[in-house]
Amino acid sequence: MPGAIYAEGLVKTFGDVKALDGVDLDVPQGTVLGLLGPNGAGKTTAVRCLTTLLRPDRGRAVVAGFDVLEHPNEVRRSIGLSGQFAAVDEYLTGRENLQMVGRLYQMRAGAAKARAAELLDRFDLADAADRTAKTYSGGMRRRLDLAAALVVSPPVMFMDEPTTGLDPRNRQLLWEVIKRLVSGGTTLLLTTQYLEEADHLAHDIAVVDHGRVIARGTSDELKARTGGERVEVVVHEREHITVAREVLSGFGKGETTVEQHTRKLTVPVTGGAKLLAEVIRELDSRGIEIDDIGLRRPTLDDVFLSLTGHVAEAKAEESEAEGQGQAEGQGQAEGQSEKETVR
């Protein structure tokens, strides 16, 4: 039995660009699929095909039990879409926006009104309910957009890069909302450029590049594919690199790599924390001073790199564009992967 979102061999071509090149997806009811990939990988095109906004050239898609091409209106009744660009009318108030969407979901006027008030409350927009959306901050707009997608409590939700461009605090807020949503049984397909976000929210991850799904699995499965844990050491003196390398190779399950300029050595290992302690003792007994040492599991960044041969480009662009806020977000991300190491 196909899942709440099911796609088979989706192909979509724009001119000579193949935006989708045979995408298969299967999202069981009540789960979250993270569609992960850089800009231009085809994530948005896939969402547009699944939400009836775009006709695929080839392939089949079934959402909430309805064929997307044959019964688009039934699909529309069962889905909520929250887009990359906050699609709210900036000259309407938050309340008017939600009421309008409710009416267009074919709710009665009274029901649309009550639902709008309830959502404004839930998304912490009650104070701003009667101001035009033009006066809202980016985070408020995004919340309003998400509220608009939830007007009928749809069983299936699509979110196209819900947190792109948000500051860390607002991203955290939105994550909470999404988690609550999913715990209520909603099936969610989420696209993101943030590896950390997919790691955090999604049960399953499909990595997309050049219009194809190049890998899928749980976050742990994908990480395992990239190889297990590894020890990273930064030595204090450049002269110590050779000796340290010798030591690490003694413990390692593979080749030790060395970054000369950062004095960083990395070696794949098995044995966890116990092994780490041994490495530290051994280095110490040889009189090697170390600046940093840690046991690292691969991040999704590593997964992406090993799968595609290039880093998730979007990330570099983003952090350039957003400067400080983004840098903080990244710091947080690392903090989290650090915690995982300890576990």
Add this chain to the structure above:
Amino acid sequence: MSAVTDAAAPQPARPFAQPVRDSLVVAKRNLIRMVRIPEVVIFGLIQPIMFVVLFTYVFGGSMRIGGSTSATAYKNFLMAGIFAQTVTFATAGSSAGIADDMHKGLIDRFRSLPMARGAVLTGRTLADLVQTALTLLVLAIVALLVGWRVGSDGETNALRVMGAFGLLLLLGYAFTWIGALIGLSVRTPEAATSGGLIWLFPVTFISNAFVDTANMTPWLRHIAEWNPFSATVQACRVLFANPGQSQSGAWPMQHPVWASLIYSVLIILLFRTLAVRKYRSATA
């Protein structure tokens, strides 16, 4: 989450009521926007008023209308043309508005909702019709102030005058569907603003709106006389009993009221079909 599911349950589908209701919901949204961005309406008013004043005082003295060179005759001749041009210029508003909605992702939002297919565009054109009516009302008052009078060249009555305004509104409504198609076809709101406007200049100038077509080169005259726009202008002059009505034997000039009605209905049928089809496949 589930506490409100009952309240949120969709109404049973009513195949005839739904398109009307959806269109009105969208029209209301566009009217609210109009009130909140009054600049758009105000600029839409200034332009035709400027045209009235400029044409009346700059051209008025040197035009020969119905054998008369008096400025009053030209004034009475001119107004039907200015009214018609004004209603067609509302097209630019529709195309810019729809292009803006595409650009901002609102069209995506609407298209992901279980609403009637044509409702977004119908709602838009209906709101534009309200604006056109308002503009026309203000313009008629200005025209009266500068000396325009109905019945200046024969007999007319209130019913015929209302009929003329009805034809003008119908023409304006028809043209907003052309604007809707342009708005859906261009890539940016900026392109829609200019693209929605430029083609209107030849349409409104190669016509009987501002000059007597009898003085045009024959091939140009034929175009002007069969121009749908000219039919409405001629119909208004006949119904207002204003001077300068074309004496040409061309069918639209002989039966201007019918010609105006037929043209407008044909434009609506054709461009509504094309625009709704375009809307369904629209991508921002």
